[in-house]
Amino acid sequence: MKGGISILIVLIVVAAVSTGIAAGYPYLQAKIVPMLVGGAILLLSVVQLAKELRGNTRSESAMKVKAEEEEEKRVEITPRSFVLEGSWMVGFFFIIYILGFIGGIGVFTALYAGMRGARWSIAVSLGLFMAVLSYVLFSYAADAELFPGIILRYVGVTG
Amino acid sequence: MFEAFVQGLLHYTHLVPLGFLILGVCIGIFIGILPAIGGLTAMALLLPLTFGLDKVAGLSLLMAITAIASTGGSITSILMNIPGEATSVATMIDGFPMTQKGEAGRALGAMLMAASMGAILGVLLALAMIPAIRPVVMSIGKPELCLIILLGLSFLAVLGRESPVKGLISGFVGIFISLVGFQESTGVARLTFGSSALFNRLDLIPVTMGLFAGAELLELGAAGESIAPTERARPGKELRAQIHRGMKDVFANIGLWFRSTMTGYITGCIPGIGGPAATFVAYGLAKQSSKHPEKFGTGCVEGVIAPESASNAKEGAALLTTLALGLPGSASMAFIIGALLMHGIIPGPAMLNAELELSFTLFWGLAIANIIGGILCYIIAGYCNLSRIVALPARYLVPTILAFVYLGSFTASEHMSDILVTLVFTAIGVLMKRFGYNRASFLLGFILGIHFEEFFWIALQSRGPFFFLRPGCLVIIGIMIVLYSLEPTRLFLVRRRQKRASA
Numbered sequence: 001m002k003g004g005i006s007i008l009i010v011l012i013v014v015a016a017v018s019t020g021i022a023a024g025y026p027y028l029q030a031k032i033v034p035m036l037v038g039g040a041i042l043l044l045s046v047v048q049l050a051k052e053l054r055g056n057t058r059s060e061s062a063m064k065v066k067a068e069e070e071e072e073k074r075v076e077i078t079p080r081s082f083v084l085e086g087s088w089m090v091g092f093f094f095i096i097y098i099l100g101f102i103g104g105i106g107v108f109t110a111l112y113a114g115m116r117g118a119r120w121s122i123a124v125s126l127g128l129f130m131a132v133l134s135y136v137l138f139s140y141a142a143d144a145e146l147f148p149g150i151i152l153r154y155v156g157v158t159g
Numbered sequence: 160m161f162e163a164f165v166q167g168l169l170h171y172t173h174l175v176p177l178g179f180l181i182l183g184v185c186i187g188i189f190i191g192i193l194p195a196i197g198g199l200t201a202m203a204l205l206l207p208l209t210f211g212l213d214k215v216a217g218l219s220l221l222m223a224i225t226a227i228a229s230t231g232g233s234i235t236s237i238l239m240n241i242p243g244e245a246t247s248v249a250t251m252i253d254g255f256p257m258t259q260k261g262e263a264g265r266a267l268g269a270m271l272m273a274a275s276m277g278a279i280l281g282v283l284l285a286l287a288m289i290p291a292i293r294p295v296v297m298s299i300g301k302p303e304l305c306l307i308i309l310l311g312l313s314f315l316a317v318l319g320r321e322s323p324v325k326g327l328i329s330g331f332v333g334i335f336i337s338l339v340g341f342q343e344s345t346g347v348a349r350l351t352f353g354s355s356a357l358f359n360r361l362d363l364i365p366v367t368m369g370l371f372a373g374a375e376l377l378e379l380g381a382a383g384e385s386i387a388p389t390e391r392a393r394p395g396k397e398l399r400a401q402i403h404r405g406m407k408d409v410f411a412n413i414g415l416w417f418r419s420t421m422t423g424y425i426t427g428c429i430p431g432i433g434g435p436a437a438t439f440v441a442y443g444l445a446k447q448s449s450k451h452p453e454k455f456g457t458g459c460v461e462g463v464i465a466p467e468s469a470s471n472a473k474e475g476a477a478l479l480t481t482l483a484l485g486l487p488g489s490a491s492m493a494f495i496i497g498a499l500l501m502h503g504i505i506p507g508p509a510m511l512n513a514e515l516e517l518s519f520t521l522f523w524g525l526a527i528a529n530i531i532g533g534i535l536c537y538i539i540a541g542y543c544n545l546s547r548i549v550a551l552p553a554r555y556l557v558p559t560i561l562a563f564v565y566l567g568s569f570t571a572s573e574h575m576s577d578i579l580v581t582l583v584f585t586a587i588g589v590l591m592k593r594f595g596y597n598r599a600s601f602l603l604g605f606i607l608g609i610h611f612e613e614f615f616w617i618a619l620q621s622r623g624p625f626f627f628l629r630p631g632c633l634v635i636i637g638i639m640i641v642l643y644s645l646e647p648t649r650l651f652l653v654r655r656r657q658k659r660a661s662a
Contacts, residue, residue, distance in 0.1 A: 004594045011328070018335070018350055030347040032619070033612040034338050041331045048324045081381035082589070089377065089585065092561060093578050101566065109558040116383070116554035126555065130562055144570045 008049040015041040088112060100149030102139070106131030160515065164286070167519025170215050171527055179216040180524055183223025184532045188539065190224070191231020202494040214502040215520055221498055222478075222524040225491040227532035229470050230274050234540065237266045237463070239560060241372040246470040248602055249438035251371065253455060253462025260458045264398040267540045268405025269463045275533035276409065277420045277468035281475030282526040284424050286519070288479060289511060302626040305614035306635040308607045311436045313639050314443030316600055323646065329597040333604025334611055336361065356576040364571040366605060368564045369584025370591075370598050376564070377589055380557040399541045408460045415445055415461055416468050423469025427476030435606050439599065441469030447645070474525060482506050482518050495521075 019038030025031040096104035110127030114120050138144045171177050202224055209217030232247040237254035250270060257266040312334075316326030339350045340360030351357040409416055419441040426437035445465035446455040455462050474491075481492040499506050504514055511518055568581040591598050618626040627636065 007590065007594055011332075015335075021350060025345075025347050025349065027345045027347060029616055030342050030345040030349060033615055034335065034349060037331050037335045037338070041328060041335060044324050044328045044331065048322070048328065051322075051324070077378065077381045081383075082377065085377050085380040086586070088380065088557075089373070089561065089582060092558075092565065093582060096565065096578070097575065101569070105562045105566075109562065112558040113554045118552075118554050126559070130559055134562060134566060138566055138570060145573060146566075147569065147573075147575055 005049065005052055008045050008052065011045045012042060012049065015045060096147065096149070098149055098151060100152055101146040102131050102135050103149060105134050163516040164519050166516045167521075168523045170520045171219075171523060175213065176215045176219050176520075176524075179212070180219040180223045180528055181531060183220040184227050184528050184535060186220075187224040187227035187528075188231040188532060188535055191228040191234070202491060209498045210501050214504070214517070217502070218495065218498055218517075218521060219524045219528075221494055222521055223528035223532070225495065226278065226471075226474060226525050226528035227536075228491075230271070230467075230529075230532055230536055233270050233274070233467060233470075234267065234536065237270060238263055239372070239556075240375040241368075241560065241564070246435055246438055246466075248367070248371070248435060248599060249442045249466035250463055250470075252442065252466075252599055253457075253459050255375075256456065256458030257460070257463065258458075262401065262458065264401025264540070265405035265408065265460060266458075266463050267536075268402035269408045269460050270405070270467045271402075271533050271536050271540070272406040272409040273416055273419075273464040273467040274471040275529050276416065277423060278471035278474060278529035279526050280417075280420050281424050281427070281472030282478075282522050282529075283475075284472075285475035285479040286522055289483065289518075299631065300618070300629070301614040302618040302622055302629050303631040303635060305611060305618050306627065306632050306639075308436070308611045308614070310635050310639055310642075311440055311443075311603055311607070312600060313642050314440055314447075316597065322595070323643070325595055326597040326600045329591065330600040330604040333601040333606075334608035335604075336366075337605045337608025338612060356574070356580075359572075360609075361580060361605075362571045362577060363606060365568040365577040365580040366584050367602060368568050369581040369586075370588040370602060372560065372564045373581055373585030374588030374592055374598075376557050376561055377585055378592075379553050383553050402537065402541050405460065405463075409464055412461055412464055415448070416464055418448070419445060419465040419468035420472040423472035424476045426469070427473025428480055435603060437469045437473040438466035439603055441465045447642075471529060475522070478521060478525060482510050482521070 015038050019035055019042060022031045022034035022038055025034075092104070092108045095108050098104070099107060106127040108127075109130045110120075110123045112123075113126055114123035118126075134146075139146055171180065202221055209221060211217075212220070229246040233250045233254070235241045236247040236251040238258055240251055240255040254266045254270065257263065312327065312330035316323045316330055337360070339357055341348050341351075341358050348358060422441040422444055423437045426440055442455075442462060442465050445461050446452045449455065449459075449461060451459075477492050478495070481495055496506055499510075504510065504517070564581065565578050568577045569575065571577055588598060590596075591601065622629070626632070
């Protein structure tokens with residue numbers, strides 16, 4: 001519940017600042033809807049915060065009980081696992097940034113599967129398959145200009 | 160008129176139009192299954208090709224993609240929690256939990272049957288309504304459109320599993336985020352904080368990818384399991400039995416299917432609202448009228464039937480407004496207008512006189528594409544056993560799906576910053592899920608936020624600050640009041656019954 005209150009406080013601050021910024025726009029057309037919507041977020045967040053502080057949520061309803069049951073299930077996933085998984089996702093972005101989409105997808109798929117317990121022969125094959133599939137579907141069939149990565153860009157390949 | 164009606168159907172007894180219709184269905188399914196590429200991308204790529212084709216063949220190709228891409232997209236929504244199309248988002252709410260419970264086949268069966276039947280009824284209704292459509296649609300003005308968006312958000316907020324206040328907060332935050340960026344009419348860059356990445360507004364695909372697919376992949380990878388381990392040993396025969404059970408579920412819930420189809424059809428008649436709103440309104444109504452609303456969101460077959468019926472039924476209505484009024488009833492219909500103009504045909508009231516036969520051909524094309532698409536999707540789902548995908552361990556699923564998520568996010572506008580947007584919304588999606596905020600409500604707000612602003616401003620300019628006092632608006636406001644009083648009334652009645660029982 002503490003996390004929920006923290007999120008609401010962040011939301012209240014962000015909504016207040018954003019509504020304040022919107023109020024400074026030069027035209028009514030530009031500011032009226034952001035101000036109204038920002039004001040509504042602010043008001044509703046305060047109401048929800050008051051409810052959470054009073055502990056007055058709809059826990060009596062069966063719907064909420066279900067949600068809480070699911071919440072309990074999710075608690076089994078530790079914050080450390082979330083951070084680790086998030087790091088993989090961010091890392092994938094950087095691999096693509098360096099090696100480009102085709103190379104990055106191949107390398108990431110092989111590394112992820114291999115380091116998570118798959119046999120390296122399978123992991124590497126999957127990586128190769130994904131690289132080829134991405135090329136065929138996106139570069140070749142859809143004619144999309146995929147990011148080539150900073151290394152290839154440095155040597156003059158544009159995508 | 161009857162002659163044109165029959166002639167329209169007879170076009171599909173010829174090999175060329177039928178061949179292009181089937182080609183369109185195949186492309187539509189393939190594109191729909193691939194996350195994030197979407198039917199609109201396929202239509203954009205194929206639009207120039209239709210110029211060189213006979214008008215019936217070219218329009219059939221585009222019509223088939225329109226008809227079937229959302230059905231293909233629903234397959235990935237159910238199996239992987241990745242919406243192939245925006246209209247598939249509502250299907251995810253119950254479809255994916257069904258997959259997690261080991262009922263992927265049942266969800267697919269219900270989806271296919273509801274979607275195909277909904278589409279056919281939608282087309283039949285559109286054909287029947289041709290003479291009556293114009294006055295009905297023309298009576299809906301911007302003030303009503305503005306309030307219809309708020310009604311859609313209210314449905315999600317009140318009927319969601321989360322608290323209504325959190326549901327509304329999610330919806331309004333979605334609207335607010337959709338406003339970030341350059342406003343063309345005033346030239347004001349709003350809430351961009353000097354970032355060029357935010358200048359062009361956030362694209363729908365990276366946001367959807369992060370909010371739903373990214374968040375699910377993060378949880379899946381962190382848990383280290385497959386999406387549904389129970390699918391591992393499911394033989395093809397058992398899967399097909401599940402699909403058949405799902406199909407029978409549609410007939411067991413025929414009243415719900417009919418109501419949802421009508422909801423989709425009526426929403427589809429309103430230009431500019433589009434498919435996602437139709438699916439969410441149908442989902443909300445299904446939950447409201449259900450005997451067990453608490454099961455919605457946990458893997459309930461009614462939660463699949465309702466949005467799928469509405470999603471495909473709305474295309475018939477959208478085609479009707481497109482042809483009768485020249486107003487695109489959905490984004491894909493804008494491409495149909497483009498193709499018609501390329502062939503020198505101007506859609507609008509005159510089209511229903513001058514090109515009545517072609518109009519009927521397009522309606523028939525929509526219906527036939529849905530039938531062929533339904534059969535093909537059944538074969539793909541039942542015999543290619545796509546549901547086995549969800550039994551794969553996370554170590555194989557996460558990197559392969561994540562690759563498509565990043566590719567889809569990037570190809571939306573070919574900016575690497577869109578992948579960062581996906582990552583940000585992945586974090587937001589996980590937080591929303593864990594703290595009970597409504598992601599579907601957020602997405603609806605995000606999709607319709609810009610339209611809301613446009614309708615609100617036009618209504619304010621043309622009707623003044625009391626624009627909501629129009630009769631149509633008052634009806635919508637009345638529905639909202641009833642909606643918000645439902646839960647307090649229910650709780651009041653339950654408490655009174657408990658008091659009486661204890662007394």
